[in-house]
Amino acid sequence: MDLAPTSTRAAGTVTVRPGRPLAGTVRVDGSKNAALPLLAAAASVGRAVRLSGVPASADVQRMLGLLERSGYRVARPVAEPGTVIVAPDKRPATAPDLTDATRIRASYYLVAPLLAAHGQAALPWPGGCQIGDRGMELHFAVYEAFGDAVLLDESGYRVLAAEQSRDEVTLTLPFRSRGASVAAICRAVVAGSLLELGNPNLSPETTGVLAALRAAGWTAHADSRKITLVPPPGVASESAVWAVPGDKIEAGTLACAIAATGGEGRVEGVHGPDLTVLADLLNWAGVPVTLAADAITVHPTRAVSGRPLRAIASLTPDGLDADFEPALMALALTLPGTHTFADDINPGRHGNLLPQLTRLGAVIEELSPTRCRLTGPQRLTGTTVRATDIRTGSALLIAGLTARGTTTVSGLDQLRRGHADLPAKLRALGADLTDVPR
Incomplete structure (x- = not known):
């Protein structure tokens, strides 16, 4: 059986450049x-x-x-x-x-x-x-x-x-x-x-x-x-x-990307209540979002709160899905305050994500192999990084949108394991992403 066309023809590397704040409406794929x-x-x-x-x-x-x-x-x-x-x-x-x-x-x-x-x-x-x-x-x-x-x-x-x-x-x-x-x-x-x-x-x-x-x-x-x-x-x-319901992780990733660039936009096709924990975290940090039955909307930010994010992944019924954590970490690099992150569910994830963000200039203190904290906002500088897993790839795209200069993200075959074409959705919101030919 052949894979979907986006899995075989899309480039494995993209360049990401900062630009205007993301804005518009986009619809997620199935989860x-x-x-x-x-x-x-x-x-x-x-x-x-x-x-x-x-x-x-x-x-x-x-x-x-x-x-x-x-x-x-x-x-x-x-x-x-x-x-x-x-x-x-x-x-x-x-x-x-x-x-x-x-x-x-x-x-x-x-x-x-x-x-x-x-x-x-x-x-x-x-x-x-x-x-x-x-x-x-x-x-x-x-x-x-x-x-x-x-x-x-x-x-x-x-x-x-x-x-x-x-x-x-x-x-x-x-x-x-x-x-x-x-x-x-x-x-x-x-x-x-x-x-x-x-x-x-x-x-x-x-x-x-x-x-x-x-x-x-x-x-x-x-x-x-x-x-x-x-x-x-x-x-x-x-x-x-x-x-199949709309992809809540894709919706949350896009919402974090919009917020990281100071933009405003609406992400449709997702069951809004599935994003309640994420929305509560964003609102706490001063990023105003609202949920509808089938969408999440990021509103213009007038003044972020400076209150710390605590993105602690949990398996409890009202806990934070671990797959939201990388996108939240990329967003937190743009927010004032000292923010804490933990993913004990996937103990190897920080070992993938943190070194790649560090290559962009992020300063992140490792408290343990699965826990870390950072103080923002931080100014990142574009360089070459690699998507070593699905969620690291999406976090690097967000970070690249806020970094000075050009960020080159390779390894997008990993990203497409979970998202058919996340870069295309970011482009629809105005992101400056360019495929690098194989």
């Missing part, structure tokens, strides 16, 4: 973080699912290709860009070799579809962004709770489905892992089991899967204490219709 678990759930329900809003980001397109190789039919209606239909297909005689699944960090979402198709799943250890080990122990505990066997070696892991499905599975997570929560939900769908999952992750990406399953006939209830998932009374054959 990679939401699309991947929805695709896994779609392949787990045992019937056709029509999914709209599927982004052209490289990781999502690669996931579609892996599902095809795993024994699923993936159709892309020509008249409906961004729509795919995922349905069971004739299964190969043997389970596929998916060693190249290591190219995406969320390859673990393939376990449930593979168990449904083949009764076993053999996958490499997760790859993708090098932002710390993707701990799989909690995922394995989920599968063992369903009676599955888990086998490990240096190259990866195998999950062998239980010979007989369990009618009811109850387990409690030691922490609110999004990946393990989705793994438990999809495994319950494949098994047709009633699931009671304690201490669940309640991010929009998880609750979005539950909403999709409700539309497919499942009964789902979620609160901060537990998720309860009950299978439908019979076997449904009609197709389901789901939608």
Whole structure:
């Protein structure tokens, strides 16, 4: 399966120059973080699912290709860009070799579809962004709770489905892992089991899967204490219709870029309430933003507050999504005050991000490998930097818009794993970004 055109033809390097404040209206793509678990759930329900809003980001397109190789039919209606239909297909005689699944960090979402198709799943250890080990122990505990066997070696892991499905599975997570929560939900769908999952992750990406399953006939209830998932009374054959929500991380990144340049603009196509924590942080720092049902608007800043930002990533239901933190750090370099950042969820992220910002002249004090602080505003100077992961790439684009001179950002293939074409959206707001030919 070919990747989306933006993944193969766009330049891997751009030059960024400061200019006028960003302004205008732009619309985000569908969310990679939401699309991947929805695709896994779609392949787990045992019937056709029509999914709209599927982004052209490289990781999502690669996931579609892996599902095809795993024994699923993936159709892309020509008249409906961004729509795919995922349905069971004739299964190969043997389970596929998916060693190249290591190219995406969320390859673990393939376990449930593979168990449904083949009764076993053999996958490499997760790859993708090098932002710390993707701990799989909690995922394995989920599968063992369903009676599955888990086998490990240096190259990866195998999950062998239980010979007989369990009618009811109850387990409690030691922490609110999004990946393990989705793994438990999809495994319950494949098994047709009633699931009671304690201490669940309640991010929009998880609750979005539950909403999709409700539309497919499942009964789902979620609160901060537990998720309860009950299978439908019979076997449904009609197709389901789901939608991928707009990318909240892309919307937050664009809002930070507008604010960093002192501009004003509106970012549409996102569920506004998903940005509440981000909006509260920006308003606290004196960057006025308002949320609508489907948009975030950044208003002109008359006087920033000088109050410190505390961008502390958290898995709690009302916590800050870790993927907002890099963009907020780039913005904080333009704001007065001493600002604190922490991402204990992705322990390798600061090791990627901070050295690149330092190349631009940023002065950032590392308090630990996952915590840092900085005092702004700081004056950055353009130089050559590299997007070593998705979120580092987006933060460097923001920083380049505020630096003196020209900033050259390479490694945009990493950025396109999560965003089909973030530079194009920045250009639509007036950013001076120029592709460097390969």
